[in-house]
Amino acid sequence: xxxxxxxxxxxxxxxxxxxxxxxxxxxxxxxxxxxxxxxxxxxxxxxxxxxxxxxxxxxxxxxxxxxxxxxxxxxxxxxxxxxxxxxxxxxxxxxxxxxxxxxxxxxxxxxxxxxxxxxxxxxxxxxxxxxxxxxxxxxxxxxxxxxxxxxxxxxxxxxxxxxxxxxxxxxxxxxxxxxxxxxxxxxxxxxxxxxxxxxxxxxxxxxxxxxxxxxxxxxxxxxxxxxxxxxxxxxxxxxxxxxxxxxxxxxxxxxxxxxxxxxxxxxxxxxxxxxxxxxxxxxxxxxxxxxxxxxxxxxxxxxxxxxxxxxxxxxxxxxxxxxx
Amino acid sequence: xxxxxxxxxxxxxxxxxxxxxxxxxxxxxxxxxxxxxxxxxxxxxxxxxxxxxxxxxxxxxxxxxxxxxxxxxxxxxxxxxxxxxxxxxxxxxxxxxxxxxxxxxxxxxxxxxxxxxxxxxxxxxxxxxxxxxxxxxxxxxxxxxxxxxxxxxxxxxxxxxxxxxxxxxxxxxxxxxxxxxxxxxxxxxxxxxxxxxxxxxxxxxxxxxxxxxxxxxxxxxxxxxxxxxxxxxxxxxxxxxxxxxxxxxxxxxxxxxxxxxxxxxxxxxxxxxxxxxxxxxxxxxxxxxxxxxxxxxxxxxxxxxxxxxxxxxxxxxxxxxxxxxxxxxxxxxxxxxxxxxxxxxxxxxxxxxxxxxxxxxxxxxxxxxxxxxxxxxxxxxxxxxxxxxxxxxxxxxxxxxxxxxxxxxxxxxxxx
Numbered sequence: 001x002x003x004x005x006x007x008x009x010x011x012x013x014x015x016x017x018x019x020x021x022x023x024x025x026x027x028x029x030x031x032x033x034x035x036x037x038x039x040x041x042x043x044x045x046x047x048x049x050x051x052x053x054x055x056x057x058x059x060x061x062x063x064x065x066x067x068x069x070x071x072x073x074x075x076x077x078x079x080x081x082x083x084x085x086x087x088x089x090x091x092x093x094x095x096x097x098x099x100x101x102x103x104x105x106x107x108x109x110x111x112x113x114x115x116x117x118x119x120x121x122x123x124x125x126x127x128x129x130x131x132x133x134x135x136x137x138x139x140x141x142x143x144x145x146x147x148x149x150x151x152x153x154x155x156x157x158x159x160x161x162x163x164x165x166x167x168x169x170x171x172x173x174x175x176x177x178x179x180x181x182x183x184x185x186x187x188x189x190x191x192x193x194x195x196x197x198x199x200x201x202x203x204x205x206x207x208x209x210x211x212x213x214x215x216x217x218x219x220x221x222x223x224x225x226x227x228x229x230x231x232x233x234x235x236x237x238x239x240x241x242x243x244x245x246x247x248x249x250x251x252x253x254x255x256x257x258x259x260x261x262x263x264x265x266x267x268x269x270x271x272x273x274x275x276x277x278x279x280x281x282x283x284x285x286x287x288x289x290x291x292x293x294x295x296x297x298x299x300x301x302x303x304x305x306x307x308x309x310x311x312x313x314x315x316x317x318x319x320x321x322x323x324x
Numbered sequence: 325x326x327x328x329x330x331x332x333x334x335x336x337x338x339x340x341x342x343x344x345x346x347x348x349x350x351x352x353x354x355x356x357x358x359x360x361x362x363x364x365x366x367x368x369x370x371x372x373x374x375x376x377x378x379x380x381x382x383x384x385x386x387x388x389x390x391x392x393x394x395x396x397x398x399x400x401x402x403x404x405x406x407x408x409x410x411x412x413x414x415x416x417x418x419x420x421x422x423x424x425x426x427x428x429x430x431x432x433x434x435x436x437x438x439x440x441x442x443x444x445x446x447x448x449x450x451x452x453x454x455x456x457x458x459x460x461x462x463x464x465x466x467x468x469x470x471x472x473x474x475x476x477x478x479x480x481x482x483x484x485x486x487x488x489x490x491x492x493x494x495x496x497x498x499x500x501x502x503x504x505x506x507x508x509x510x511x512x513x514x515x516x517x518x519x520x521x522x523x524x525x526x527x528x529x530x531x532x533x534x535x536x537x538x539x540x541x542x543x544x545x546x547x548x549x550x551x552x553x554x555x556x557x558x559x560x561x562x563x564x565x566x567x568x569x570x571x572x573x574x575x576x577x578x579x580x581x582x583x584x585x586x587x588x589x590x591x592x593x594x595x596x597x598x599x600x601x602x603x604x605x606x607x608x609x610x611x612x613x614x615x616x617x618x619x620x621x622x623x624x625x626x627x628x629x630x631x632x633x634x635x636x637x638x639x640x641x642x643x644x645x646x647x648x649x650x651x652x653x654x655x656x657x658x659x660x661x662x663x664x665x666x667x668x669x670x671x672x673x674x675x676x677x678x679x680x681x682x683x684x685x686x687x688x689x690x691x692x693x694x695x696x697x698x699x700x701x702x703x704x705x706x707x708x709x710x711x712x713x714x715x716x717x718x719x720x721x722x723x724x725x726x727x728x729x730x731x732x733x734x735x736x737x738x739x740x
Contacts, residue, residue, distance in 0.1 A: 045676045059490055072457055163653075
């Protein structure tokens with residue numbers, strides 16, 4: 001079977017969902033003729049036309065608001081932000097309008113906001129961020145952040161079919177570097193279910209997105225030292241698969257959380273709190289975190305490398321944790 | 325498209341307009357009393373003196389059309405079919421309210437029946453949302469109009485700009501009513517913007533605008549009717565600036581001492597209900613007997629709904645944790661009014677290429693594109709320039725085309 005990139009997996013999901021359901025439309029900046037900043041929507045306009053692949057002015061508040069309005073008539077808009085950093089420009093529209101709509105007055109907003117995110121490509125402070133936690137803190141939004149092509153496709157389909165607003169983070173470092181075998185035909189990956197990427201008995205590493213690959217590399221290193229790490233890929237931040245985390249910790253008794261987001265207020269703190277509250281007796285060691293620095297994402301390669309968690313950082317923390 | 329406001333209003337419509345304004349005022353007077361009795365949980369905003377705008381604009385819509393109210397648009401809700409009890413229970417935070425007590429004021433909507441989108445407190449956000457409503461309506465072939473309001477203060481927000489710009493770029497069937505009541509909280513409009521007419525901004529967006537006396541309900545209605553007609557025939561969006569005066573403070577807590585007394589006195593003489601009542605009486609449309617009938621009908625409804633609200637319980641505390649996410653099957657299904665085959669392959673397929681007019685030698689003959697076209701139109705829609713811009717130079721062709729294809733406005737439905 002041919003290998004498919006993460007980017008292509010998302011693109012296939014968009015094609016198949018637009019084919020399946022005429023209520024699915026795409027809206028964003030430069031997504032039509034140009035095919036999107038990263039070419040994720042390439043070919044959609046040719047097949048589905050101007051009415052379903054809508055290029056907007058540079059207007060994040062405008063397009064997110066319009067997508068929300070479209071969803072009120074039963075459409076399922078998929079918005080593209082060229083880089084997720086620009087989600088700050090429509091923060092109000094998302095957190096106050098879209099997120100609260102169903103809770104306050106019973107109006108579901110079945111829309112997806114998909115956007116390239118993350119660092120490692122020297123994009124600098126405004127093209128590399130991981131702003132998922134601003135939105136994880138807002139009740140009403142779902143947050144998806146896949147690490148594999150298979151998951152990206154299946155999760156995108158679930159996101160489009162979901163009746164809630166879903167923020168879909170697409171790690172741009174993984175776009176063309178990650179390739180999977182993807183089965184022919186329709187399949188979905190459910191939102192809110194983590195995946196065990198590697199089984200192990202000595203500690204649990206909870207992670208997601210690009211760091212899932214960093215953690216897998218680290219686990220391979222650790223195995224050479226006789227430390228068997230279990231790697232749990234969250235896949236979605238909201239809903240958070242607490243059960244999977246707690247089940248793994250019950251077996252390994254040690255927890256390391258790794259993410260590319262900054263440390264303060266990152267999901268690692270929330271996961272640690274959940275484990276302390278619900279599985280304190282399962283722990284043989286304090287929960288550890290390996291995250292990005294609490295700084296903006298710097299531009300120059302040596303600075304960005306320092307900013308991002310590296311395999312060696314994960315290995316060091318895991319080793320200390322295993323020996324605690 | 326040429327536009328000319330038709331001033332014709334039937335006596336039935338006149339009485340409707342009068343009755344809705346009066347209903348609005350009596351509902352709000354009732355709530356002021358409730359507020360003084362400490363029965364309104366949060367703030368209470370008044371549309372005293374602005375009733376003609378909400379009522380006159382909403383009255384120009386059909387049942388299938390959509391509105392999104394702001395805090396001073398209770399009159400619009402009533403015209404659209406909201407019952408006073410929903411407004412009372414909503415302000416009193418009762419379990420029987422449309423939001424079950426989860427939100428207050430006019431923050432509620434109705435997707436299925438009345439087609440009302442709930443506002444939020446941040447100004448301007450409704451404009452892109454209602455643009456999306458209009459876009460979806462066009463996509464589904466519904467030929468609907470979306471109408472929302474904004475105050476003079478709200479026109480300074482970024483969301484206002486993004487919303488109007490997107491609506492104009494999309495030629496969305498959006499009627500945006502700017503209620504220029506002279507005050508953004510305590511700041512007079514002249515200290516917010518350096519221009520006299522907010523409607524003047526429409527030219528820069530490439531859309532049409534009207535300025536109307538917001539205290540003259542017939543002028544508001546007939547202007548809105550024309551705006552709706554333009555939108556429905558594909559020549560939206562339209563901005564209406566209605567000039568009026570906010571006759572109370574920002575909300576009940578604000579005595580508005582910053583407003584010169586003479587201003588209130590001047591505008592009190594121009595009260596939209598008093599002046600209309602005199603006008604209809606002089607024309608013989610509103611007799612004393614008719615007026616008594618109308619008042620009796622309003623008081624009966626208001627008293628019944630007030631009793632309902634006062635006897636309604638507060639929500640159970642555990643409701644706070646309910647329905648954060650929509651877990652059931654989606655309750656809103658798209659209502660297609662055109663063949664789905666038009667938006668699915670092979671008919672939806674196009675050549676992915678911009679056709680850019682007015683940039684160099686290239687002179688496109690058949691412009692496809694940038695703007696989604698409305699297949700619901702009987703005749704071919706006006707061509708847009710390929711880059712979606714509506715430059716002044718490109719305007720005559722587009723306008724001429726739409727003039728040829730314009731359909732007469734459908735009759736305004738009478739309301740019971």
